[in-house]
Amino acid sequence: xxxxxxxxxxxxxxxxxxxxxxxxxxxxxxxxxxxxxxxxxxxxxxxxxxxxxxxxxxxxxxxxxxxxxxxxxxxxxxxxxxxxxxxxxxxxxxxxxxxxxxxxxxxxxxxxxxxxxxxxxxxxxxxxxxxxxxxxxxxxxxxxxxxxxxxxxxxxxxxxxxxxxxxxxxxxxxxxxxxxxxxxxxxxxxxxxxxxxxxxxxxxxxxxxxxxxxxxxxxxxxxxxxxxxxxxxxxxxxxxxxxxxxxxxxxxxxxxxxxxxxxxxxxxxxxxxxxxxxxxxxxxxxxxxxxxxxxxxxxxxxxxxxxxxxxxxxxxxxxxxxxxxxxxxxxxxxxxxxxxxxxxxxxxxxxxxxxxxxxxxxxxxxxxxxxxxxxxxxxxxxxxxxxxxxxxxxxxxxxxxxxxxxxxxxxxxxxxxxxxxxxxxxxxxxxxxxxxxxxx
Numbered sequence: 001x002x003x004x005x006x007x008x009x010x011x012x013x014x015x016x017x018x019x020x021x022x023x024x025x026x027x028x029x030x031x032x033x034x035x036x037x038x039x040x041x042x043x044x045x046x047x048x049x050x051x052x053x054x055x056x057x058x059x060x061x062x063x064x065x066x067x068x069x070x071x072x073x074x075x076x077x078x079x080x081x082x083x084x085x086x087x088x089x090x091x092x093x094x095x096x097x098x099x100x101x102x103x104x105x106x107x108x109x110x111x112x113x114x115x116x117x118x119x120x121x122x123x124x125x126x127x128x129x130x131x132x133x134x135x136x137x138x139x140x141x142x143x144x145x146x147x148x149x150x151x152x153x154x155x156x157x158x159x160x161x162x163x164x165x166x167x168x169x170x171x172x173x174x175x176x177x178x179x180x181x182x183x184x185x186x187x188x189x190x191x192x193x194x195x196x197x198x199x200x201x202x203x204x205x206x207x208x209x210x211x212x213x214x215x216x217x218x219x220x221x222x223x224x225x226x227x228x229x230x231x232x233x234x235x236x237x238x239x240x241x242x243x244x245x246x247x248x249x250x251x252x253x254x255x256x257x258x259x260x261x262x263x264x265x266x267x268x269x270x271x272x273x274x275x276x277x278x279x280x281x282x283x284x285x286x287x288x289x290x291x292x293x294x295x296x297x298x299x300x301x302x303x304x305x306x307x308x309x310x311x312x313x314x315x316x317x318x319x320x321x322x323x324x325x326x327x328x329x330x331x332x333x334x335x336x337x338x339x340x341x342x343x344x345x346x347x348x349x350x351x352x353x354x355x356x357x358x359x360x361x362x363x364x365x366x367x368x369x370x371x372x373x374x375x376x377x378x379x380x381x382x383x384x385x386x387x388x389x390x391x392x393x394x395x396x397x398x399x400x401x402x403x404x405x406x407x408x409x410x411x412x413x414x415x416x417x418x419x420x421x422x423x424x425x426x427x428x429x430x431x432x433x434x435x436x437x438x439x440x
Contacts, residue, residue: 019065044112107151218291243262
């Protein structure tokens, strides 16, 4: 990749409980520390993604632990994604920077994922200042730095530094002095690494959760040209903060129609769970609404979303299930679906699930499943609070029931749930659901 563009490199770790944010485990527990790590990583990813879009810089993720596929599914990222290589942090950063320069990048900014107040504007400033300075640091108030920028390789900055200590920035600046190189400093910011850092983070988190009217709508789509424009009209009538259509490789006019309807269109590998994670990863709203491409939202839906999510006991919600077309047995399908949704707090994706972005991130998003991703996610969500069904309906297409017939479609749905609980391979369930006999 030698295109002469600057490089933004995000260093991160897989969110494995007990292995991340270990200094916060006494205060938050292993799962709580991992949940905070997920939020911080996604926050930094959004920041870096926005900066890359604004500056035409290449965004690269350097990860530690897990597989590339798992990282891509979690973050929905289609760009450069590579494992960290090296014995310690210095060697890992050095190899990442060397690779970027070797691939033609004129400047590199490398950052961690611990600084919630990092902004796209700060990253753009760092890239801009590297045109006149060989090195730039973003000092962290704990004695380290939240980013380092280079316009050329300086190997001494990666060797002989006491990584993880409060002297990291001081030692790095002394190394530059010995080389007679000047550096440029950005404003200092707080990292979230220690229990004493949590109050500042809590202020940020509470501020976002108090503004639930800032809504991002995410629409996964694949060859939905007959439906997407109408769906987006129902979304846009509520004037959301943003509408993101995540296309899984449509061969029809889905993407063009979505752009024409005012949506932001993102491309992703096919798979509804990955597509929805990809949209959520770049979403900047504080509430997320996941809408199928053939589902219409009711009038006044933003007020319904923010109103229900404003209750602390509510983990998530969905709209009442309703089918657009008329056919024999329609009332049975609607009645049983709404009974399941209300009594068992188990709505499906075609009811437009919505929740706080903070909680979505803490839970790690949708699991890597080819089917039943909404069912599995709601089961995890239900452990965090009530799942409410709004009185107002989301109107979904009845094409599957009309094509298969009510009884066959209903039986297939029940087989999916039963197979899921019996541990049947999700791939086999997906093939069965789509009308292909399971193989193997």
